[in-house]
Amino acid sequence: MSTVAVEATPTLPEVHYLNADYGWRSWLFTTDHKRIAWLYLFAITGFFAVGGLMATLMRLNLVEPQGLLMQPSSYDKLFSAHGLIMIFFFLAPSIPTVLGNFLIPIMIGARDVAFPKLNLLSWYIFMTAGTVFMLAVIRGGVDTGWTFYTPLSTTYANGHVLSAAVGIFISGFSSILTGLNFVVTIHKMRAPGMTWFRLPLFIWALYATSVIFILAMPVIAITLALIALERVFHVGIFDPALGGDPVLFQHLFWFFGHPEVYILILPSMGVMSELVAAGCRKRIFGYSFVAFSSVAIAAISFMVWGHHMFLSGQSLYAGFVFSALTFAVAIPSAIKVFNWTATMHKASVSYDTPMLYAIGFIGLFTIGGLTGLFLGSLGTDIHLHDTYFVVAHFHYIMVGGAIMGYLGGLHLWWPKMTGKLYPEAWARFACLLIFAGFNLTFGPQFILGYMGMPRRYSVYPPEFQVLNVMSSAGASILALGYFIPLIYFTWSAFKGPIAGPNPWGAKGLEWTIPSPPPTNNFDETPIVTEEAYAYGPQEAHVG
C-alpha cells in the first residue's frame, strides 16, 4: 500500500490571486477566472437566498389547507419566481460559473479561460438579466409558473410576464457565452500531455453541459420572443383564439426545457466523480464509461422533450417514442451511480464533509432517478402527472442531486479557493441536517402525489394536511441546514486555519499549486504524464 504525504504545518503563499490586487476595480474589472468565480458565487448565493426564502413562505402557507399566509395570486407569484430564480439564476449557473470558472483552467493546466474578457462580460450579462428579472418580481411578479404555458402567458396572465421573460432571455446569452468559452478552453488550452482521456471527469461533464448551453439556450430565447410577439402584437402563434396552437409552445419550451434539466444535473455528476475520487483516493471505476455517459446524456437529452406532454394532446405514437427515449437516457445515469459505488470497493473511504455529500448525492439521486421511471413510463404518468409526485421527483434530482453536488464541491475546493479550512464538525453536522431535512421535506410529497394532490395548489382538501405539515417541518430543517454553511464559510474565509496546497491528499493539477493559487495559476506550464486520479500503480493487488 502506497501513501501520500499530507503536509503537517502549511503556510499561506505570500502573493496569491486574492491579495495580488486590491480595490473594487480589481474585482469588478477583473479578467481572472478565479475572481470571476467569486463574483458569480456572491451573486448566486444571493439568488439562492431569495429563492429559498420564497420556498419557505410557500411551505409555511401550505401548513393550513385553506392557506396560512396569503392569497392564491401571491402564492402563484411565489412559486413562479421560486422556479425561475432557482433554475435560471441559481442552479444553471451554480457549478459551471463558480466551480467551473475556478477549476477548468487549473484542472487542464491553463492560465485562464480562452476568452477572459468574454468571461467577465458573461457575468455582467448575468447581472443585467438578474436585475431585470428581480425588478419584474418586485413590481408585482409573474404568475405563469416557470413554464410560461400558453395561452395563459400570452393572453390571460396579468403579471409582468414580458419583463420577466426579458430577464430570462438575457440570462440565456450569459450561459451561451460561458458555454462557448468553456468549449474552446477545453479544446485549445489543455497543457502538454493532457489528453482527452486524462481529463478529470469534472471536465467531461462540464464540456457536455457547455454544449447543451450553446444548443438549448437559443431555443428558449426564440420561444420567449414568440411569446412577446403574441402578447404585444397579437400575432397568432400559440393562442387558438388567434389561430395559433398552444401545444406548439410546449414542444418549443421542452425542446429547451429538458436539456436544461441536464444542464442542472450534469455538472453535479462531474463534481461527484471528483468527490468520490478524492474521498476514496482511488481512480474512478470505469472512467471511460462515466465520461461517455455524460456525452450520451447530453445527446439523448435533446430527444426526450415529449415526455412532458404525454397528456397534452400529443399523438399516441409520439408518446411511445418519447417514453422509449426517456428510458434510454436513464441508463447512462444508472451507469454513473454503479461506477461511483464500485469506486468505493476496497477504497480508503474518508468521512470528511465532501465525501459525506457524495454519499448523500448517490442515495438521493438514486431515489430521484428511479422515481423518474414512474413519470417517463406512459401508463404511470397518467395519474402522477402534474401532482406532487413530480415536484418530489425533480427536487430529489435538483436539490438532492444538483445542490448536494454543488455544496460537496464547494467543501472540497473551498480550501483551494481561500487557502483556509472550514470547521469540519460543523460542516458534517450541516450536511446531515440537510440530508435529513431534505428527505422530510420531499419524501412525503411522493405520497401526496400518489394521493392525487395537484402541484401549484395554494389551497387543498383537508385530508392532505398531515403530509403537508411534515413537508413544511422538513423545509424548516432544510433551511437551517443551508444557513449553517453560510456562517462557517464566512468565518473560515477570515479566521479559518491555513489549508496548504493539498489538505485532502488528493490528485489533480489543482492540488499541485498553492492555495490560494497565484494569479497565473502555474509559474511554469505543467507537463502531464499520467492519467487523472493516478493515486498509485494500476492493478495493484494487495492482499
Add this chain to the structure above:
Amino acid sequence: MYMMWLNFPGQPPQASTFSVEWDYLYYFLTALTIFFSALIFIVIFYFAIKYRRRDKNEVPPQNEGNLPLELTWTIIPTLICVFVFVWSAQLFIRASSPPASATEIFVVGKQWMWKIQHPEGPREINQLHVPVHVPIKLTMTSEDVIHDFGVPAFRIKRDVVPGMYTTEWFEATETGQFHLFCDQFCGMGHSTMVGTIFVMSQEDYARWLASQLNSKPMFVSGERLFQQLGCNTCHTPEGKTGVPPLEGLYGSEVKLQNGKTVVADDAYLRESILGPEAIVGYPPTMPTYQGQMDEEDVLQLIAYVKSLGPSGERKATKQ
C-alpha cells in the same frame, strides 16, 4: 390536530376498473425503486464502513474497472426498462381507447370552473353525476387556457386544451363521491377549480336524470341554435348546390380539398363550424362562427348533426 394523524393517508380510493390495473404497475415500480435504492444504500454503507480510511496517509490499491461488470449493470437495467416500457405502453393504450359502447359526456373547462353537459340534457358545474359500472367517455375542450381533468380515484387525467377536443374514459366500480382536480396550472383560481364526481347506482342515476327539470336533450338545444343562427337557410333538408348535406354526415368519410380522407368526427365538425377557411372539403362560402358561440354551443350543434346520422347512433370517434 389529533384527528389529522388518525386519518394518515396511504392510498387514494380505487374506484374504477383502470385504477386497479394502474396500481399494479405502480406497486411494481415502487418495489423496484425500494429494491434498487436499498441495494445501493446497503452497498454504500458496507463499503463506507469496511473500507473506511484508517490512516490519513493511506492510499488503496488501484484498479481500472471491469468490462463484464459494466456490461452487467448496463444490460440488466436496459432489460428492466424494456419490460416496464411495454407494460406501461399497454396501460396507456387502454387509457386512450374508450370502448365503443361508452356513454359520452361533454366537458368544457373555463377559468375557473368545469361545465358539464349530459347528452340527455342536464348541465352541471363542478359536479359530475355518473352511473356505476358504465363506461363513460369524456369529450373535453377549453374556453380559454389549458386545464386538466384529473380524478385520482379513477387514476385518470388528461389535458383540456383550447382549440381541440381531447378525450378520456373510465368505468366506475364504487359508488360515492370523489375529487375532481384541475391539474394544469390555469391562473389565479387554479386550486379552486375542483369539483366532485358523484358515482351513483344505475337506478339512482336514472332517477337523478329524470329529476333534472327543464333540461332538453343536447341535440334539441342544438337544433334550436341551428335555427337561431340561420344555419338552416343554407343547410336545408333538400340540400343546396355546394352545401354539404348534414344527414348521414357524422361518422362518414369526407374527402378534403387536399385529397386526404378523414372521418367526420367531433373534431372535424368543430373545425368546420369555427374555421370554414380550414380544409373541410367544400368551397369556403360559409362565414366563420369563431367568437359568436361558446364551446358549449358548438358541442350542442355537433350533437344535432350527430342526431341526423343515418341510424342516429353514436359511432366510435377517433381523436
